[in-house]
Amino acid sequence: MHRLLKRQLRRYFPDGLPESEELAAFVNSVNDSYNNFSCDEAILGHSLDISSQELNERNDTLNSLLDALPDTCIWVDEFEVIRDIRLGQQLDGLFSAADKFKCIDDIALLKGQHSFRSYLLSCRKNNRPERHECQLTLGNEQIFIETRFSPLKNMQVLVVFRDITMRKVVERLKNAALEESQRSGKQLQELINGAPIGIMLIDNTFNVIMVNSYASAHLGMATNELLGQRCDAFIEPAFRKQYLSAIGQCFSCNDSACESRFDVSMCSPRNAPFAAELACSTFNHGGRLVLTQAFTDISARKQMEKELRRLAQTDPLTGVANRRFFITRGQAAFDSSKQSGHSLSLLAMDLDHFKSINDSYGHAIGDEVLKCFCRTLETVVGKDALIGRFGGEEFTLLLPDIDKTGAESIAAKVLDGVTQQRIETAKGNLGFTTSIGIASLNEADSHLESLLNLADARLYRAKHGGRNCYCSGD
Structure with missing residues (x-):
């Protein structure tokens, strides 16, 4: 029995529990809830650790791309303070590293540039990019600059300076x-x-x-x-x-x-x-x-813009769609299928005992398991299918023009394909399995979220049903 439940029972029943079937059933139900909460808490903590690592890796990649840009850019917060400066090769001398964390009014280059501040305010107010041209004095030379203002979260603005003198x-x-x-x-x-x-x-x-x-x-x-x-x-x-x-x-x-x-x-x-x-x-x-x-x-x-879009849409470890991009594309496919009357199914998948794999073999092996799982999905359904990683070991598969019977057939192929995979480790070959919940379009209302929730609920039924199986009904 869970320790917290024991403590509460001793408080209210110091002489022991009275003989009652209803009370015993109630205590068992509460005990299960405590145990599930502890399990969910552990899973959440592990997922947060992984998410933090992925975020750091993505930030490092984005910073490398920004550093490679030939243009100079500054990051201005809501208080008009420069939070970051990226010095491009084409505008050497426009700013210096010492200008970081200064107010734009304290930057010699921008003093008296009232139009710059008005463009900044307009970008925030309209929440849309703006592009303007201005003439500045850099040293003893007059140069022409194109400034591009892009709104960010929390009233911050990214300003990119491009030399258009030529x-x-x-x-x-x-x-x-x-x-x-x-x-x-x-x-x-x-x-x-x-x-x-x-x-x-x-x-x-x-x-x-x-x-x-x-x-x-x-x-x-x-x-x-x-x-x-x-x-x-x-x-x-x-x-x-x-x-x-x-x-x-x-x-x-x-x-x-x-x-x-x-x-x-x-x-x-x-x-x-x-x-x-x-x-x-x-x-x-x-x-x-x-x-x-x-x-x-x-x-x-164009190649850099394409790479930035890819980074914004995919999971950096597995290469499949991230949660945000999956939901955007998935809702569009959901709406299209609703309007056309075509079939659509969704598979919610979770790797079985993944925490034990990380604990026993380490996170590096755990990462290999995640990548192997995604490659197996691509083999079964093809690279054009929409596969999404929702966090940790949770994945989702969208199947346009596939009804529930077809989705069950694909789920069976996924289960079979996964059980045949082996990861080489120092402790020998490692196998793994997955559990799957299936939901179809005719079981959902007008939002993709309802389909995701239904598939997720059936995923947990598959978990409780012994794992390494799928569940497609209540």
């Missing part, structure tokens, strides 16, 4: 070309060849009439091969409709200046496709409207 220089050069409309084609060619970005001039029939050296080298084609080509020939098919619409709108502005900026995937017959940021604008050259198309290769940035 872009402004190019724009000034283009304006100079506008004012000197009599400048010869040779002079214009020399002008754009000096730009550190790709530039293509396009006429109103969408043909390339001039390119700079950077564009020629990046597309892997000689200048004479590029001239006369349709401009959309260098845009991946998936982006051509958006691209042609954008430049068509620029030309429709006629004599008035028109600008457009967007991301596409560029290509050429000789070089592999690459992600590019396009900036298009029109000007009058030699009495005709011409479009300037400037591009920069942003493949590295």
Whole structure:
């Protein structure tokens, strides 16, 4: 009998329990509750330990990615204090490590920059990203900065500073070309060849009439091969409709200046496709409207953004979906199945005696068991199925277009596949099992949570039924 229950019984029945079947049943029920509470408390404590370790590992990874960014960024809290500074290579000298934990009003660079504070407040108020440009004095030089404000939790804001001085220089050069409309084609060619970005001039029939050296080298084609080509020939098919619409709108502005900026995937017959940021604008050259198309290769940035999204959506140990991403995707699949009338099932799974595995073999072996379990699930249901880790040894599997009978068949395959797995340890080969609860769409209301709760309840029935089995009914 649980020690806390014994203490309470001695307090109220010092001479021993009276003879009563009802009282005995009540005492047994309370004793079971105490024991379950102790077990749940131990499981919760272990889960918190694992969650803390995973959080630290994820923070380390995110910090490494932020340190690799070429741009400078600062983290401003709700009191306008800089909590963190990441110094990028492109803006060396904009801030220093000594500026950390200072109020933005105490930073010499930002003093008198009232627009900066107003952008900061606007970002907080509207809770949406903002992008602005400003001119600052760094040393004896005037530089142009693009500032991107991104709202975070608790009224904090991440501000990223990007040096766009070169872009402004190019724009000034283009304006100079506008004012000197009599400048010869040779002079214009020399002008754009000096730009550190790709530039293509396009006429109103969408043909390339001039390119700079950077564009020629990046597309892997000689200048004479590029001239006369349709401009959309260098845009991946998936982006051509958006691209042609954008430049068509620029030309429709006629004599008035028109600008457009967007991301596409560029290509050429000789070089592999690459992600590019396009900036298009029109000007009058030699009495005709011409479009300037400037591009920069942003493949590295896109790859970093993809990696950040992956980290935000997956469990770092097993590579399956984390709880937040699983619920987001799962609710969408749930709503779609409800609307279309298609089947959908969900499996809640928990590794049996996982605490004993960690205690006996260590957490490193426990991690190998978790990864082995996920690979087994992928083998049974395929990598396209949505597998989620909800914490510790708890996993969930979403099965669109699968009814309860099909889900039971998959659960049986999972049980069989798991029992065949072995992990090599210093103490010999280690086997493990799992328990499964099954719930189907027709048993739930309008929310994924009801399906999760039902599957979870049946999981615990499977646990109490002897483990290494599944439960699909009450």
